[in-house]
Amino acid sequence: MSLTDLTIAEAAAGLAAKEFSAVELAAAHNEAVAALQPRLNAFITMTPELALRQAAAADARLAAGQAGPLTGIPIAIKDLFCTAGVRTTAASKILEPFVPPYESTVTAQLLAAGAVFLGKANLDEFAMGSSNITSGYGPVENPWKRAGSDAKLVPGGSSGGSAAAVAARIAMGATGTDTGGSIRQPASFTGLAGIKPTYGRCSRFGIVAFASSLDQAGPLARTVEDCAILLGAMSGFDARDSTSAERPVPDFRAAVGRGVRGLRIGIPAEYRMDGMSGEIETLWQQGVTWLREQGAEILDISLPHTKYGLPVYYIVAPAEASSNLARYDGVRFGARVEGEDLIDMYERTRAAGFGAEVKRRIMIGTYVLSAGYYDAYYLKAQKIRALILRDFTEAFAKVDAILAPTAPSAAFAMGEKMDDPVTMYLNDVFTVPASLAGVPAMSVPAGLNAEGLPLGLQVIGRHFDEETVFAVAGALERAAGFSALPALMAGAM
C-alpha cells in the first residue's frame, strides 16, 4: 500500500510506530500533488518546501514524544484561510497579490496540532459557487469519471479543490468552509466525508468573509473518523470571533463508533423533491434501512419551510456578501486599477478584480439592502429564516438526528447546469436549510449511481451535538462499506 492511500488515523499510527517518517509522508504527497496538479488544478498555491520543513519539525516532535493528534499529517488548506507569509487569494483576482501578515485561528490550531500544509486549495471565487467554475484561477476537475466517458466533471463547490485533492489521494484531508453547502456538496460529489459543524464551533477569525452569519469552517476527509480528528483540532473558543461559542470541545472521535441503537432518526417529507433522481430516493431508503437494522427508530417528520430555504439564502447571503466585499477597494490591500479619480479607481478596481458570479451577488445584495427594498426583501428573508430555525427546533424535540440526501444529483459535467444562475443555485437545496438554522450537518459517501459516480447522504443534528452526527455518520459508513475509487488518483496515472 502506498503512503498516499492511508487514512489520517492509519498514518498517525504508522508515524507513532516509526514505520515511516513525516518527511517521507510529506515527500510522497508532494510528489503526488506535482503529478496530478496539471490535470486537476486542485491547488492555487503549492507549498512543497514549507511542507518538508513542517514535516521535519513533526519528526522532531515525534522523536521527542510530543506528538499532537495531527503531527506529520499532510493536508490541503482551502485558499480562503489566511496563512501567514503564504499568499491567500480566495480564488479572486482582486486578492492575487495578497500575502497575509497573520494566521487564521483554524490554521493556527492545525499547525499547533502538528499538521503539514501542502498548499492552498482552489475554490469558487470568494466561496460563491457550487461547481468550482467561478474560480479566478481556473476550474478544478473532479477525479471521478462517469463509466465509459471521459467528460470532465465538476468536483462541486465551493470547496472543490479541497475535495478533489483528498479524493485523488494527494492530500490526506483538507479544510473547507460551508456557507450554504460548500463542504457537504463537494464531499458528496467526490466520495468523501465532510462536516459543517454548528455555527460558532470553529472560529471565523482569519477566514475571508463571504456571509458572516452563515460561514463555518469544517474538514473533508476520506473517513468519518478522519473528519472527527480534524474537526477536533479545528474547533474551540476564540475571543477574536464575536460569534465563537464558549463551549468545551467534545471527543468527536470517540463518538464515531458509538452506534445508533435507541436513537430516533427523522425523515423529512419535504426533502422528497420534484425532479429528484430516483437513484437518490433509493439510496435514501437504503440509508433508512441501514440505520433501522442497527437499532435506530425511524420517524417521519416535517420541516415545512424547507422549500423557502434557497430563496431566503439568495437574499441573506448576497446581502452579507455585498457588505463584506466592500473592503476590496484597491486602497489597503489587493489589486488596484488606476482611474481618473478615487471613485473611478474603486469602480475600475472592482470591475477588473471580481468575476461575474461575485458581481451578480454583490449587485443582488446591494439591491435588497437599498432604501425602499430592505423590508420587502432582507427583513422578510430574516423572518422566514426564523421559521426555518423553528422547523428544526420542533423536529429536534422529537428526533435526535435527521437523515436526508446531500445533493439532488451526482457530479455533473463542466458546462452543464450553467444556463442561468438559478439552475446552479438549486444544487444547494438540501444543504442550505441547515446552514440557515446554524445546525451541524455532515455528508457521508453511501453509494454509486448507475454511471459509477458517488452519492452522499446527509446527517443533520442539534446545535452543538456533532457527536450524534458523527455517531449516525459512522453507522452509515460501516453499513455502506464505500470502497469505490476515483479514476484519477495518486499512483494510478
Added chain:
Amino acid sequence: MSLDTATVRRIAKLARIRLEDDEVTLLQTELNGILGYVEQLNEVDVTGVEPLSGGAQMAMRLRDDLLTDGDIAEAILANAPERIGPFFAVPKVVE
C-alpha cells in the same frame, strides 16, 4: 418586481462596480431571474415573526475595551497597492 437598465446602473454605482454597456443587459436578465425566483417568499405569512439575524445561538459577546495589539504598521502596509511613508496613498480627492 422587474429591474430596468437604469436601476441596474444605479445598483452598480452603489456597489462601486464599473459596468460596460453589454454587461448591463446581461445582468438585467440574470438579476431579474434571481429576483423572480425569490418572489415565492411572498407566499409565507410572517405576521408576528421576529427576524433572525444570525446563526449563533447566543447574544453577541462584547469584548473589554482594551488595547490588544499595536506597532504593526509595517505589517499592515506591506500589502498596500501604493504607500507614501507610513500612509496608504490614494488619488487626490481635494483640489
